[in-house]
Amino acid sequence: MDLDPVPVLVSAKPQIEGADGLLLMGGTDVNPKLYGAGRESETQDPDDERDHFELEILAKALQADLPVLAICRGLQLLNVYAGGTLRQHLASLRHDPKQDASFAHDVEIVPGTLLHSIARKERWGVNSYHHQAADRIGNELRVSARDAEDGIIEGLEHTGHSFVLGVQWHPEDLVFENPEQLRLFQEFAKRVVGS
Secondary structure: OOOOOOOOOOOOOOOOOOOOOEEEOOOOOOOHHHHOOOOOOOOOOOOHHHHHHHHHHHHHHHHOOOOEEEEOHHHHHHHHHOOOOEEOOOOOHHHOOOOOOOOOEEEEEOOOOHHHHHHOOOEEEEOOOOOOEEOOOOOOEEEEEEEOOOOOEEEEEEOOOOOEEEEOOOHHHOOOOOHHHHHHHHHHHHHHHHO
16 A cells, blocks of 8 residues: 655754764755855755754764764855855856766865875865855864865864864765775774774
8 A cells, every 4th residue: 555655844952962973964055044145046945954953963063072074065064053154156067066976076185184194195086066165164174175176175174173074075975986085984983983
């Protein structure tokens, strides 16, 4: 017997008790109101419930000094949480959200950063499906990677915590094509187990 799907509304309070780390994944655009901007025509409809839930759980994770790995939207959310802003639309096809999971461009990794210690190199091939990016960097964040050609911010990390790392690409889609990308998850897992 086929049943019609029942919509489920999530209104639970974010809980961090018992967690050893936080992984923030990609998804819809962060509401521009959260960084004091009006919505541009290319910006997706906001998902305010998700924005507020993830901002609250990120705050709790940072307060507990848990390891945080923030991917794509996660990096953008981290920047907004820290008081930064976003570029709402990148016109370049280098950052086309319709691309597949394979290589799109290189990023240049800043020596001496957490990301550099994980990648063990100063240039990494990444994929790209984002049309937004970090603009003004938030408090206590530093840039750890930029697009090698256009300078778009591709990596951020928090200077006040031992492991709070954001990457603008999707390493989870690259691990089979480029096993070096697995290092991000291995280091995150090591920090989670050690916390």
